[in-house]
Amino acid sequence: MTFRNLGLSTDLLRAVADSGYTSPTPIQQQAIPAILKGQDVFASAQTGTGKTAGFTLPLLQLLDTTNPNNGHRKPRALILTPTRELADQVKDSVQTYGKYLSLRSTAIYGGVGIGPQIQTLRRGIDILVATPGRLLDHLGQKTVDLSQIEILVLDECDRMLDMGFIHDIRKILAKLPASRQTLMFSATFSKEIQQLASTLLNSPTQIEVAPRNTAAEQVEQVVHPVDRDRKRELLSYMIGFHNWKQVLVFTRTKHGANRLAEQLAKDGLKSTAIHGNKTQAARTRALQDFKQGKVRVLVATDVASRGLDIDQLPHVVNFELPNVPEDYVHRIGRTGRAGNVGRAVSLVSSDEYPLLKDIERLLNRTLAKLVIRGYEPTSPAQPVAEQLKPKRSNQRRSSQGKSQTPSTPTRSKKSTKSGNRDRKRLRTA
Missing domain, CATH: 3.40.50.300 (P-loop containing nucleotide triphosphate hydrolases)
Structure with a gap:
């Protein structure tokens, strides 16, 4: 299986080749064709397996196919992420894979001045990557118009719920057209996420390339x-x-x-x-x-x-x-x-x-x-x-931490008490 088998355009294949990729990951193999068909997608895959390219590549192709190529552009795709770092990562992927296309993109998030973001939005963009809080700031100042959104992506959506963004997300959803393609991507899916998916997605294609909530085998x-x-x-x-x-x-x-x-x-x-x-x-x-x-x-x-x-x-x-x-x-x-x-x-x-x-x-x-x-x-x-047992400093060291040799296994006595079992789910980070 190569990227050529997934129905991607020549310009996108060229950008993928420039990045050094030849074979799509399992999540990409399943997600890209489904998204290109215009289907809603509910996808779960282990982190680090290429989810970002899995939605970025088909999103770029869908927008490029119907690119109005006019002067001022309202966003046609919205990608919501929980953190600034992830917003920047997604924006970089959009720009890397879309470098041979005439689509414009930007990322907006808190922690930086809002002025330059407003200027970029005024010049017109096609793809907007945003964190919920800063996007609501722009909506409140009427510096962004989401009425033309064709594709909505919720990336790491479980984390957004963990961080208390559900109310912000619902406020944002109220500003979007009812008729749109919606994609939900995450490494883990809780019951709350599944409930949210049932209200947002229309007959979605469900993709699960690894057992739910598992870590990568490597x-x-x-x-x-x-x-x-x-x-x-x-x-x-x-x-x-x-x-x-x-x-x-x-x-x-x-x-x-x-x-x-x-x-x-x-x-x-x-x-x-x-x-x-x-x-x-x-x-x-x-x-x-x-x-x-x-x-x-x-x-x-x-x-x-x-x-x-x-x-x-x-x-x-x-x-x-x-x-x-x-x-x-x-x-x-x-x-x-x-x-x-x-x-x-x-x-x-x-x-x-x-x-x-x-x-x-x-x-x-x-x-x-x-x-x-x-x-x-x-x-x-x-x-x-x-x-x-730690080895002496003059013994050979291993950069992978495997130089230590297990000694005779020991077992501790079971205790009837295991300390404080207070499991309050306080979000202190």
């Missing part, structure tokens, strides 16, 4: 039980001992991300944080520095996890487990993208065991649990599968 997942107050020490040790050059670390809160980045920097590891309180310029700079290798560790919150598309990222670390198990899938989906092998490490303290059980229930599997010798947890109820 991502190796491991849990290291450790006391909470020794997590930072263990993280620094692992990065230094294994000589990890590029590590994406997740925390639950913005304050926690800042504090951890500062602590790692004091340990001699070049680190920076990225989260919702950072200005867009600061977030963009942090991501660029990380991609270019100027920063070794990027500490992020879940809000910033969508749209972090980093080529061949080798390691993701959950410094704290997320409150919502679906977020675990998205976090570790930053590694193992486009068929590359990745490793996801979770540092889990005893108070996080209920969260770990929720994640394992979602994945329908038990994650491997390895204790690093010298960092044994002191809490009584520890899900220990086996212990790892």
Whole structure:
């Protein structure tokens, strides 16, 4: 199967070839023909499997076929994303694949001045990529007209609901033509998303290229039980001992991300944080520095996890487990993208065991649990599968973190109490 078999135009095939792609991914194979037929689509696929190109390519072709090519243009396609980073990523894909077409596109989001966005919208565009909050700002100022929208895309729609955007989305939907093509894409689909789909989509083509809410198979997942107050020490040790050059670390809160980045920097590891309180310029700079290798560790919150598309990222670390198990899938989906092998490490303290059980229930599997010798947890109820002994510094190091050899497995006594089981789903990131 090649992109030529999917019915794409010569200009789009040329742009795809320029990008170095030859074979479509499973989600692209199924989504592109359905969208080109004008069908509504309800699609689920593991993160990092090409969902963005799956809707961007056919969307460009549909709009180019009926391009009015006039002076002032009202948006004809609207792509909603939950975060600024994802909006920028989608905009880049639109411009990359549409570079041989005469379509105009832009992205609008908060954290930057609204003035330049207004000027761009006034000049006329065909494709608008937006976050819900900033789009509502423009609608309130009457600087954008959505009356000509032909195609609506909800990207990472489950995350938008998690972040409380449902009311904003409904306000936006009220401004759109009733007759339109609607596409819903996400790595995970909750019952709430399925209910939303039933109200938005018209006889949709449902695409599910992998079991629902699963992580990519090429991502190796491991849990290291450790006391909470020794997590930072263990993280620094692992990065230094294994000589990890590029590590994406997740925390639950913005304050926690800042504090951890500062602590790692004091340990001699070049680190920076990225989260919702950072200005867009600061977030963009942090991501660029990380991609270019100027920063070794990027500490992020879940809000910033969508749209972090980093080529061949080798390691993701959950410094704290997320409150919502679906977020675990998205976090570790930053590694193992486009068929590359990745490793996801979770540092889990005893108070996080209920969260770990929720994640394992979602994945329908038990994650491997390895204790690093010298960092044994002191809490009584520890899900220990086996212990790892750090090698001496003069022994050979492995950049993939596989140089450690498991020692004799040990089992901990079961405890009747497993700590605080308060599972409030507070969105602190």
